[in-house]
Amino acid sequence: MxxxxxxxxxxxxxxxxxxxxxxxxxxxxxxxxxxxxxxxxxxxxxxxxxTKDDLLASLSYLFDDKYTELDSTMDPALTPLEKLIFMNRELFLMIENTVPVTLLCQLFSTQLITKGERHMLDPDRVYYRRLRQIVMEGQKDLLFRADLSVNDIMKAYAMFERGMMYDWCLSSGSYSLCQYSQQILPLFLKSLCRQA
Missing domain, CATH: 1.10.10.60 (Homeodomain-like)
Known part of the structure; x- marks a missing residue:
């Protein structure tokens, strides 16, 4: 094969x-x-x-499949900020509609205690490759702050998304992850951008 x-x-x-x-x-x-x-x-x-338990760590593969799928639906004319907001909205909608909050909690807990591969942090993931492309495009367009490297922006963005998911887990999914992120993410992204 x-x-x-x-x-x-x-x-x-x-x-x-x-x-x-x-x-x-x-x-x-x-x-x-x-x-x-x-x-x-x-x-x-x-x-x-x-074992079936090993599948808990595979959730990040499912996320990467979603990012691959978004390649064909995302308008290439979107600005880098609009692309990040679009990707975030689509991923968080998928999580709300297909991933039980208890299993997302288990994913986070397994990633915290694992001594082996932590796929969520693997720089070769589709997620990080797409993120790098968008951030580099934003740097080229002089959108992002000059004092932040591509890696700084990628790390901050990934931490923002993980933090949102973690808080949603702590809250037992009591609010819309997607809606709340769509309110907060533009404010966060503004902090990474050059001031006009």
Whole structure:
């Protein structure tokens, strides 16, 4: 099996698992359910994941799939700030509509205690590659402050998004993550921009 086919198989498993977790709950979803819904085999499942719990760390892969999907729907004429706001809105809508807040909490807790790979921080993620492109475009257009590097802006933005998700988890999803972020994100982004 080539690399592309392997990625597609893993993506099918992850996507099916998270849909089932949302529909049926994590505890009521079995590995057999995931295998059946993904149209893969138990061998494929165990090739990528040792247990169902290992899927908790895969949520960031689902996020990256969303960013890849947004490539075809995002208007290239948007400014870098508009692109960041668009990406944030679409991701947070997806989280609100497909990710149980309890599982997002578990993702954060597993990333805090893991001694191995922390995929959420992997600089090769689609998320960081898209973010880097947009920030570099903003730097080229003299939109962002000159005293901040591309990495400084990327780190600040990623921390903002993680902080929003973390607060939403602490609040047990009691407010709209997307709506609140759409109010606060423009204010945050303004702090990264050159003053007119």
């Amino acid at each position: 080539n690399q592309s086919a392997k990625r597609q198989t893993k993506a099918k498993i992850v996507s099916a698992a998270w849909k089932l977790f949302y529909q049926n709950g994590y505890d009521d979803t079995t590995i057999d359910d995931i295998v059946e819904a993904s149209g893969t085999s138990k061998g494929s499942f165990y090739h990528y994941f040792r």
